[in-house]
Amino acid sequence: MCRLVLKHGPGMGGWIKNRMTDEEVLAEFRAAGALLEGHFILSSGRRSANYLQCARVLMNAERAGRLARAIVQKLPRELRQEIDLVVSPAMGGLIIGHEVGRALDKDAVFLERPEGTFELRRGFAIVPGQKVLMVEDVVTTGLSSRQAIEAVEADGGIVIAEASLVDRSAGEVDLGVPFYPLVSINFPVYEAEEVPPELAAVPAIKPGSRKQ
Ligand SMILES: O=P(O)(O)OC[C@H]1O[C@H](OP(=O)(O)OP(=O)(O)O)[C@H](O)[C@@H]1O
Ligand SMILES: O=C(O)c1cc(=O)[nH]c(=O)[nH]1
Ligand SMILES: [Mg+2]
Structure with missing residues (x-):
């Protein structure tokens, strides 16, 4: 059940x-x-018995749009008004970044790491001083986010906040910018050498694309 659903037509100067x-x-x-x-x-190389496969939740465009609008609703109004550009780290951030861009009516570009370090390709560029909202699918340790933020700042962008579908650190992570996750979760995560026996008995799979 939705806590709050207000609808305004564009002609009334509002949005859904x-x-x-x-x-x-x-x-x-x-x-x-x-x-x-x-x-x-x-x-991060850490282990967990739980995984949020954001690609599956985003495979339906209508659902992806709904989640993106809910993310945008979490952003303070003044912050929303400052955003010039949405940037997201591929692969996981790509679809949700695009949908958040649509909800904000701003362009959305993505970073890739073909050589291991995030960079803008495909003719994407940041105008120095542009104010960026970083959008991720999931944040666990925050390493990918911090590296993506560094890449934008190296190109002259100013990352004013990050938003994500999921915060797996349950509020613990520090990205160096205000962080607005749609949902915060605290599933147990273990160092590889500290996996409990019942989890070690299950063959491990690595769903993401980051090279360790
Ligand atoms: O907060 P962190 O510990 O960095 O973990 C979260 C990151 O891990 C996943 O990406 P992954 O590197 O698996 O690659 P993908 O986006 O290409 O699937 C996810 O999309 C985040 O980018
Ligand atoms: O930390 C990650 O790599 C991660 C965790 C998770 O639950 N889902 C995901 O896509 N990535
Ligand atoms: Mg990712």
């Missing part, structure tokens, strides 16, 4: 407001078969 509770967001993941259980090697 689409807030979602944590339970509603998790219901979207469940409905998409995106809340996985098993033994997962995360981007």
Whole structure:
């Protein structure tokens, strides 16, 4: 059940407001078969029995749009008004970044790391001084986010905030900029050498694309 749904037509100077509770967001993941259980090697190399497969939750364009509008609703109004450009780290950030760009009516570009370091390619560029909203699918240790923020700042952009679908650090991560996750979760995460025996007994898979 939506906590708040207010609809304004564009002619009234407003836009569709689409807030979602944590339970509603998790219901979207469940409905998409995106809340996985098993033994997962995360981007950081850490291990978990739980994985949020954001690509599955975003494979439906209508759902992706709804989640992106809910993310935008989490941003303070003054911050929303400052955003010039949305940037997201590929692969995971790409679809949600695009949809957040649509909800904000701003361009959305993405960073790639073909050589291991994030960079803008494909003719994407940042005008020095442009104010950027970084958008990720999921943040666990925050390393990918911090590296993406560094890449934007190296190109002269100013990252004014980050938003994501999921914060797996349950509020612990420090990205150096204000962070607005749609939902915060605290699934247990283990160092590779500290995996409990019941998890070690399950063959590990690595769903993400980062090279260690
Ligand atoms: O906060 P962190 O510990 O950095 O983990 C989160 C990152 O891990 C995943 O990406 P991954 O590197 O698996 O690659 P992908 O986006 O190409 O799937 C996810 O999309 C985030 O970018
Ligand atoms: O930390 C990660 O790599 C990660 C965790 C998760 O639950 N989902 C995801 O896509 N990546
Ligand atoms: Mg990623």
